[in-house]
Amino acid sequence: MEQKEAKNxxxxxxxxxxxxxxxxxxxxxxxxVTPKAVSNWATQKHKLPTNFYFLIDLIKTQRKYNSLMNAINNH
Structure with a gap:
């Protein structure tokens, strides 16, 4: 189970x-964080901290919001 979790x-x-x-x-x-930390998460050397799942969602939401606002402002 832990291997599958690391793969995710x-x-x-x-x-x-x-x-x-x-x-x-x-x-x-x-x-x-350092680029090495992200590399370690990507290569499964270290587990991704739980709070970073929230940060990833936040970054994606911010990008979508900015894209939507740009589209609105350009029309």
């Missing part, structure tokens, strides 16, 4: 970067 974490880090069009280094800047 790896996918979440990489999926988040892909969806947002950012690098792992940029994701580290959003989180206020």
């Amino acid at each position: 974490e790896e996918n979440l880090v990489k999926k988040t970067c892909r969806e947002l069009g950012i690098t792992q280094k940029e994701l580290a800047e959003y989180f206020g």
Whole structure:
């Protein structure tokens, strides 16, 4: 079960970067952690901290909001 959980974490880090069009280094800047920490989460060397799931959702929501506001302002 723990292996499956780690696989999901790896996918979440990489999926988040892909969806947002950012690098792992940029994701580290959003989180206020080192790029090495994000790399360790992506390669399953360390477990993704629970509170970072919330931060990922927050970043995605912020991006959607900014995109929506830009679309509204451009019309």
